[in-house]
Amino acid sequence: xxxxxxxxxxNAPSVYNAFASLGEDVCMIREAADFSKVKGIVLPGVGSAGxxxxxxxxxxxxxxxxxxxLEHKVPFLGICIGMQILFEHSAEGDVPCLxxxxxxxxxxxxxxxxxxxxxxxxxVFRREHPFVKDMGGRGHFYYVNSYYVSPADESDILGVTDxxxxxxxxxxxxxxxxxxFHCEKSGPLxxxxxxxxxxxxxxxxxx
Numbered sequence: 050x051x052x053x054x055x056x057x058x059x060n061a062p063s064v065y066n067a068f069a070s071l072g073e074d075v076c077m078i079r080e081a082a083d084f085s086k087v088k089g090i091v092l093p094g095v096g097s098a099g100x101x102x103x104x105x106x107x108x109x110x111x112x113x114x115x116x117x118x119l120e121h122k123v124p125f126l127g128i129c130i131g132m133q134i135l136f137e138h139s140a141e142g143d144v145p146c147l148x149x150x151x152x153x154x155x156x157x158x159x160x161x162x163x164x165x166x167x168x169x170x171x172x173v174f175r176r177e178h179p180f181v182k183d184m185g186g187r188g189h190f191y192y193v194n195s196y197y198v199s200p201a202d203e204s205d206i207l208g209v210t211d212x213x214x215x216x217x218x219x220x221x222x223x224x225x226x227x228x229x230f231h232c233e234k235s236g237p238l239x240x241x242x243x244x245x246x247x248x249x250x251x252x253x254x255x256x
Contacts, residue, residue: 051247052078052087056104064093064128067233071240073247081113089250090123094130098139098146098154101130119149122224124250132220132227133198141196150222151201162213165195172208178221179249180242181207188238190230197229
């Protein structure tokens with residue numbers, strides 16, 4: 050079963066409905082005990098890094114989430130803010146984040162580009178991974194973001210997008226995935242990615 054973390058500040062229902070439309074077994078995670086019931090964890094996000102961290106903390110989820118992902122190696126997907134807080138620090142509100150991956154989240158330079166970036170933009174996949182299987186190496190996905198991640202380790206970068214310069218929009222490190230764009234709002238290609246994620250979970254569970 051795939052668990053979608055519902056932490057009040059996110060857009061969990063949209064992600065839940067996307068997996069349900071694919072026929073996947075999916076549930077909402079609303080308390081720490083729920084992490085033990087699932088084989089995959091999705092952390093969606095809208096809003097700010099600080100509000101997301103505060104919500105997860107207030108709900109007592111951070112320790113159990115880290116235990117599931119870092120210790121038990123449950124396949125994890127962070128979307129938008131759910132990806133940004135994987136890193137050590139966010140310039141959005143100058144807040145410390147989960148720190149599972151080395152690096153930081155930075156703001157686009159609004160003297161050079163429109164902030165936020167809103168709409169469709171092309172993703173180029175840098176390497177192979179089950180998450181981007183059969184995607185043709187690139188595709189257009191839907192963004193709403195004023196910030197972007199800057200991984201310290203370039204080997205964590207799975208995909209990039211150009212917005213007056215290349216930035217990381219997909220990360221992968223061991224069992225951890227992150228997407229800056231909204232898979233659940235990106236039409237057939239976005240659903241294909243979510244289907245690939247579900248298949249990856251099943252493969253991991255069978256090993």
